[in-house]
Amino acid sequence: MGENLVIVESPAKAKTIEKFLGKDYSVKSSFGHIRDLSEKKLGIDTDNGYKPEYLISDNKKKVVSELKSLVKKADKVWLASDEDREGEAIAWHLKEVLELEEARTRRIVFHEITKDAILEAIKNPRDLDMNLVMAQQARRVLDRLVGFELSPVLWKKVKPRLSAGRVQSVAVRLIVDREREIRSFNSKSQFRIEAEFNPEGTKPTVKVTAALDEKFDTEERAENILKKCIGADFAIVSVEEKESKRTPPPPFTTSTLQQEASRKLGFSLNQTMKAAQNLYEAGFITYMRTDSTNLSKLAIGSAKQVITDLFGKEYSRPRQYATMTKGAQEAHEAIRPTYISNQEVDAGAAEKRLYTLIWKRCVASQMADADIIKTEIAIGTDRIKEQFIARADRVVFDGFLKLYTESSDEENSENSGEIRLPELKTGQAMYPLIIKATERFTQKPPRYTEASLVKKLEEMGIGRPSTYAPTISTILQRGYVIKESRPGQVREYRELRLESEKITRHSLKENWGAEKNKLFPEDIGILVNDFLIENFSSVIDYGFTAKVEEEFDSIAAGKLSWNKVIDKFYKPFHTIVETTLQQSRPAAMERVLGNDPKSGKIVSVRMGRFGPLAQIGGSDDPDKRFVSLAKGQLIETITLEEVLRLFELPRNIGEYKGSEVTAAIGRFGPYIRHAGNFVSLGKEDDPRTIELGRAIELIDAHQKKEADKVLLAFPEKGISVLNGRYGPYIKRGKENFRIPKGRDPKALTIEEITTIIEKGGKTKK
DNA sequence: CAGTGAGCGAGCTTCCGCTTGACTT
Numbered sequence: 001m002g003e004n005l006v007i008v009e010s011p012a013k014a015k016t017i018e019k020f021l022g023k024d025y026s027v028k029s030s031f032g033h034i035r036d037l038s039e040k041k042l043g044i045d046t047d048n049g050y051k052p053e054y055l056i057s058d059n060k061k062k063v064v065s066e067l068k069s070l071v072k073k074a075d076k077v078w079l080a081s082d083e084d085r086e087g088e089a090i091a092w093h094l095k096e097v098l099e100l101e102e103a104r105t106r107r108i109v110f111h112e113i114t115k116d117a118i119l120e121a122i123k124n125p126r127d128l129d130m131n132l133v134m135a136q137q138a139r140r141v142l143d144r145l146v147g148f149e150l151s152p153v154l155w156k157k158v159k160p161r162l163s164a165g166r167v168q169s170v171a172v173r174l175i176v177d178r179e180r181e182i183r184s185f186n187s188k189s190q191f192r193i194e195a196e197f198n199p200e201g202t203k204p205t206v207k208v209t210a211a212l213d214e215k216f217d218t219e220e221r222a223e224n225i226l227k228k229c230i231g232a233d234f235a236i237v238s239v240e241e242k243e244s245k246r247t248p249p250p251p252f253t254t255s256t257l258q259q260e261a262s263r264k265l266g267f268s269l270n271q272t273m274k275a276a277q278n279l280y281e282a283g284f285i286t287y288m289r290t291d292s293t294n295l296s297k298l299a300i301g302s303a304k305q306v307i308t309d310l311f312g313k314e315y316s317r318p319r320q321y322a323t324m325t326k327g328a329q330e331a332h333e334a335i336r337p338t339y340i341s342n343q344e345v346d347a348g349a350a351e352k353r354l355y356t357l358i359w360k361r362c363v364a365s366q367m368a369d370a371d372i373i374k375t376e377i378a379i380g381t382d383r384i385k386e387q388f389i390a391r392a393d394r395v396v397f398d399g400f401l402k403l404y405t406e407s408s409d410e411e412n413s414e415n416s417g418e419i420r421l422p423e424l425k426t427g428q429a430m431y432p433l434i435i436k437a438t439e440r441f442t443q444k445p446p447r448y449t450e451a452s453l454v455k456k457l458e459e460m461g462i463g464r465p466s467t468y469a470p471t472i473s474t475i476l477q478r479g480y481v482i483k484e485s486r487p488g489q490v491r492e493y494r495e496l497r498l499e500s501e502k503i504t505r506h507s508l509k510e511n512w513g514a515e516k517n518k519l520f521p522e523d524i525g526i527l528v529n530d531f532l533i534e535n536f537s538s539v540i541d542y543g544f545t546a547k548v549e550e551e552f553d554s555i556a557a558g559k560l561s562w563n564k565v566i567d568k569f570y571k572p573f574h575t576i577v578e579t580t581l582q583q584s585r586p587a588a589m590e591r592v593l594g595n596d597p598k599s600g601k602i603v604s605v606r607m608g609r610f611g612p613l614a615q616i617g618g619s620d621d622p623d624k625r626f627v628s629l630a631k632g633q634l635i636e637t638i639t640l641e642e643v644l645r646l647f648e649l650p651r652n653i654g655e656y657k658g659s660e661v662t663a664a665i666g667r668f669g670p671y672i673r674h675a676g677n678f679v680s681l682g683k684e685d686d687p688r689t690i691e692l693g694r695a696i697e698l699i700d701a702h703q704k705k706e707a708d709k710v711l712l713a714f715p716e717k718g719i720s721v722l723n724g725r726y727g728p729y730i731k732r733g734k735e736n737f738r739i740p741k742g743r744d745p746k747a748l749t750i751e752e753i754t755t756i757i758e759k760g761g762k763t764k765k
Numbered sequence: 766c767a768g769t770g771a772g773c774g775a776g777c778t779t780c781c782g783c784t785t786g787a788c789t790t
Contacts, residue, residue, distance in 0.1 A: 009783065010785085030784080031784045032784025087783080089782095139781080144780055147779060149779095154779085155778065161778045161779080167780085467781060608770045611770095628768090667768095
């Protein structure tokens with residue numbers, strides 16, 4: 001046992017640091033915060049200066065008792081948690097809980113895990129910064145008060161188990177607001193005129209594509225231009241060349257890693273973070289929850305070496321990047337390979353791919369700018385004043401582009417490839433091969449992906465690297481939003497073509513508006529969002545976090561006391577909570593859509609106990625009918641026609657073997673039901689039109705498939721052995737049991753099965 | 766798992782940020 005005990009937050013970090021420090025130092029981890037407010041109660045005395053009541057949670061008791069016994073044996077204790085608000089608080093909680101005496105306790109900080117940085121830190125200990133600790137306490141107490149007072153309001157006024165909070169409610173609001181923006185967006189169409197020219201003196205196969213910068217609102221105006229171009233002589237008016245540079249993007253932070261892994265690898269936030277965690281624990285990368293783009297001197301030097309070896313000296317350009325993000329605390333380095341010389345690592349498939357991405361991004365960030373020559377050629381005729389412009393980028397020196405290009409969120413980034421132009425001179429004649437006026441529609445604002453939502457939250461200074469993925473998981477789990485893909489629609493557009501001195505008119509089709517893995521609001525999310533905005537607009541305000549962060553900064557600077565800041569917020573907030581509980585009525589978002597043409601009864605939609613529903617007949621109508629809204633339908637936007645179609649199902653389509661056959665759409669899509677069995681319908685069958693003959697065909701096929709699944713059956717005991725998704729298993733009633741390894745499931749006797757059941761090798765559900 | 770849309774109302778649910786397990790399917 002060493003004479004010095006160093007406590008850091010992460011066990012992987014502890015392992016590395018221990019190697020640097022030698023025998024006299026023992027390095028342990030606190031596994032993050034060691035205590036927190038109670039999980040069940042508010043844990044804040046709102047009548048006595050908001051005194052928080054901290055508890056050591058059950059899963060931290062073991063860590064704390066281990067640390068306690070190590071403290072006893074140590075001469076000096078070094079609190080080495082991160083240098084940010086949370087880290088300072090962790091150090092203070094450790095000091096309190098471990099009852100560390102001032103004289104043998106030191107607070108040290110470092111921003112990178114290198115030997116020099118650690119030794120330097122040990123040489124420069126400081127005292128705990130209690131102002132910073134109190135700023136953290138204010139943050140913690142504020143979040144608890146908001147979350148634990150707002151959520152119960154939702155339980156009473158909307159539905160149990162819902163939640164609201166400073167971060168998650170803004171995330172939901174962004175998605176709801178965006179959906180409404182999309183809905184109210186008026187897509188306008190304009191005509192874009194593009195031409196292909198063959199330059200004078202080149203082979204007939206050489207084509208130069210150029211377009212007018214102006215767009216035309218009507219087909220008539222576009223056609224006028226084309227008409228004037230009939231028989232016109234074109235020539236190059238000007239050739240301009242401009243030198244430009246492209247600079248590499250900085251190395252990854254958590255948020256940019258999540259975005260690029262989503263765009264380039266198609267990873268969800270959780271997949272990315274899981275793979276990154278594995279790489280970190282294996283020692284392959286630095287810490288993956290960071291808001292900093294800094295690289296250690298060591299890493300920059302190592303990158304220089306690697307780049308020189310791989311690409312040559314002219315490709316190396318060491319640099320440090322400034323972090324631009326609002327509220328960044330920069331306690332760690334950027335995410336980078338621990339050893340930049342390792343181009344690949346031995347790990348799982350996802351880990352390997354993520355590592356390569358991290359390696360490329362980090363190395364590229366230390367490479368030279370790319371030199372690009374931008375060429376702009378104007379082609380004109382005296383018939384029209386507008387000019388056709390051809391643009392091209394020529395890479396003179398590729399620099400970092402040799403290794404890495406950042407992806408963009410824009411869906412149609414056509415100009416990503418390099419476009420080359422032949423040698424062209426002013427005055428050179430250009431022969432038009434075709435001139436097209438194509439109708440183009442303005443783009444609606446894009447829906448958020450998980451990663452683009454994180455980007456937005458980070459830009460707003462809301463949430464932290466450690467919470468981005470969990471926050472998105474929460475709003476998905478609450479049912480506020482749903483992540484899914486939706487097919488697009490086919491849209492017609494017009495095109496006029498001028499070819500061989502003749503204008504022809506065409507009507508073409510394009511697929512439009514398909515969404516892949518996007519976040520859509522659900523009714524309950526819209527309902528909760530609107531309820532919160534109506535009653536608690538200040539807390540759900542996009543600027544709320546920024547405002548309170550300023551106050552936390554003042555607390556950290558010693559200019560404000562933490563409980564005064566809380567009091568100023570809590571007094572008015574709590575009053576609104578009370579009046580909302582008393583006054584506001586339960587929220588249901590009811591909309592009356594009109595009358596049912598058959599019965600004349602009123603048709604309405606609203607939020608019911610189990611989700612959104614449509615209703616025919618008023619609340620006092622004894623014969624009122626209900627139906628759930630289908631996936632993708634919203635109370636806010638559904639039409640009377642769509643609701644009436646919902647009531648067409650379930651549909652009785654006849655009788656088979658003495659039982660009724662019905663068709664409907666359930667939670668898992670369209671199905672037919674017969675004698676207690678459900679048969680899913682594929683794309684080729686529509687439950688509204690399917691006929692009995694086809695239904696019987698499907699029922700028989702389904703029954704045959706089910707029979708094949710049964711390996712053994714003991715109907716008198718209600719026990720069967722079935723072949724399932726995860727292999728053979730035993731089924732008794734609704735309970736499933738695993739079959740011990742190495743047993744032939746078909747050879748089991750009923751006695752053997754009952755002993756397996758008694759031993760209780762139960763599987764979940 | 767393919768339904769429900771009301772009821773006596775017990776007892777429960779919930780936040781944001783630090784950090785990893787110990788689990789089955």
